[in-house]
Amino acid sequence: MSAGTAAPYEPTARTVPTRNGRRASYDRDLVHSVLDEGWVCHMGFVRDGAPVVLPTLYARVGERLYVHGSTGSRPLRGASGEQGLPVCLTVTLVDGIVLARSAFHHSVNYRSVVVHGTAFRVTDPAELAEALDALVDHSVPGRSRDCRPADAKELAATAVIRLDLREVSAKVRSGGPNDEPEDLGLPHWTGVLPVTTSYGAPVPADDLDPAVPLPDYLAAR
Amino acid sequence: MSAGTAAPYEPTARTVPTRNGRRASYDRDLVHSVLDEGWVCHMGFVRDGAPVVLPTLYARVGERLYVHGSTGSRPLRGASGEQGLPVCLTVTLVDGIVLARSAFHHSVNYRSVVVHGTAFRVTDPAELAEALDALVDHSVPGRSRDCRPADAKELAATAVIRLDLREVSAKVRSGGPNDEPEDLGLPHWTGVLPVTTSYGAPVPADDLDPAVPLPDYLAAR
Numbered sequence: 522m523s524a525g526t527a528a529p530y531e532p533t534a535r536t537v538p539t540r541n542g543r544r545a546s547y548d549r550d551l552v553h554s555v556l557d558e559g560w561v562c563h564m565g566f567v568r569d570g571a572p573v574v575l576p577t578l579y580a581r582v583g584e585r586l587y588v589h590g591s592t593g594s595r596p597l598r599g600a601s602g603e604q605g606l607p608v609c610l611t612v613t614l615v616d617g618i619v620l621a622r623s624a625f626h627h628s629v630n631y632r633s634v635v636v637h638g639t640a641f642r643v644t645d646p647a648e649l650a651e652a653l654d655a656l657v658d659h660s661v662p663g664r665s666r667d668c669r670p671a672d673a674k675e676l677a678a679t680a681v682i683r684l685d686l687r688e689v690s691a692k693v694r695s696g697g698p699n700d701e702p703e704d705l706g707l708p709h710w711t712g713v714l715p716v717t718t719s720y721g722a723p724v725p726a727d728d729l730d731p732a733v734p735l736p737d738y739l740a741a742r
Numbered sequence: 743m744s745a746g747t748a749a750p751y752e753p754t755a756r757t758v759p760t761r762n763g764r765r766a767s768y769d770r771d772l773v774h775s776v777l778d779e780g781w782v783c784h785m786g787f788v789r790d791g792a793p794v795v796l797p798t799l800y801a802r803v804g805e806r807l808y809v810h811g812s813t814g815s816r817p818l819r820g821a822s823g824e825q826g827l828p829v830c831l832t833v834t835l836v837d838g839i840v841l842a843r844s845a846f847h848h849s850v851n852y853r854s855v856v857v858h859g860t861a862f863r864v865t866d867p868a869e870l871a872e873a874l875d876a877l878v879d880h881s882v883p884g885r886s887r888d889c890r891p892a893d894a895k896e897l898a899a900t901a902v903i904r905l906d907l908r909e910v911s912a913k914v915r916s917g918g919p920n921d922e923p924e925d926l927g928l929p930h931w932t933g934v935l936p937v938t939t940s941y942g943a944p945v946p947a948d949d950l951d952p953a954v955p956l957p958d959y960l961a962a963r
Contacts, residue, residue, distance in 0.1 A: 563784035565793035721936030
């Protein structure tokens with residue numbers, strides 16, 4: 522990958538892959554771009570010695586990721602202690618299915634980011650307010666200014682955890698298939714089936730007053 | 743969720759959620775439908791006491807999931823022992839962003855499946871061949887019969903692990919926002935922004951003979 526203008530993340534033992542090392546990158550701009558394009562992550566943690574992986578929303582603010590959930594949820598409670606909660610947070614953007622002439626060389630074009638670290642619960646009220654706005658704006662930029670902010674009761678029921686971007690790597694696969702030279706004459710179609718995430722026309726709620734216009738930040742999608 | 747015709751999965755301590763329990767389901771047909779629509783999962787395992795979450799391809803064959811990778815990869819090596827590798831495999835399909843009048847009630851429409859269990863490496867040659875075909879066909883149905891199968895050297899470099907569908911749950915959120923009654927008069931647009939995964943026109947490889955036609959199983963996408 523081309524190097525960004527910012528200093529790269531420092532590789533660590535667990536961010537250097539054992540295979541396909543040429544696909545790994547520590548480029549900060551690349552990492553940020555993947556994290557900013559996605560908005561659903563898969564967060565893993567250890568419970569009773571076993572792994573647990575749950576999908577959840579996240580947002581990036583500078584070098585911090587925020588994840589939120591109910592104060593009653595198990596991972597959020599785990600992150601509330603002084604020790605925090607060791608997590609692995611992974612974001613994957615799928616760009617295409619790579620069809621090679623051989624089954625072995627079938628692949629996927631993707632961009633992913635894996636963040637290792639310890640998550641801590643956000644307790645500072647100003648940081649919490651900023652994180653909640655970021656969580657709303659991450660999937661729908663501009664939305665936090667066009668909805669009712671959380672009241673005291675809702676704030677009390679919402680937990681946000683923070684994971685700093687320190688131990689981070691990206692992985693990217695792009696381009697066409699890498700067939701073996703001896704397979705080039707085989708009669709199979711070969712190439713890439715592009716995959717994209719797209720947004721449909723917004724569907725108004727049943728109880729929406731028809732006089733309320735579709736906001737610009739949605740019309741642009 | 744409506745009940746399928748097959749017996750549901752048995753709930754266990756770790757498949758009963760601590761929150762949003764009404765969204766949980768053990769319906770076998772629902773679980774299968776989510777697993778069959780998705781083809782990228784996030785698999786979590788524990789390494790040196792810390793969680794690791796990696797995106798990977800998977801396929802379902804009856805009540806078995808298969809995941810493959812290089813024989814040199816860390817999780818695959820972990821699953822090669824007699825003890826197997828404890829994993830959590832999660833598949834998430836995102837259907838929409840739910841915009842409520844309050845920040846607090848923003849949500850996501852999604853269908854997800856979480857599988858807990860122990861993965862074991864597939865060693866039986868017949869099962870391995872079936873699993874490799876399933877892995878190619880899962881993202882592109884019909885493709886395994888239209889490419890060169892793995893040869894002995896490629897088979898030796900490929901590890902497949904199996905995870906049986908025993909401890910499984912699905913979670914589904916659908917429909918519009920659930921606003922507080924006192925918020926119904928607020929002037930904010932409310933509804934759902936649909937999200938879909940779509941496929942673009944297949945892009946032929948640079949070295950594809952133009953005489954090779956686009957196969958029906960791709961033209962139909």
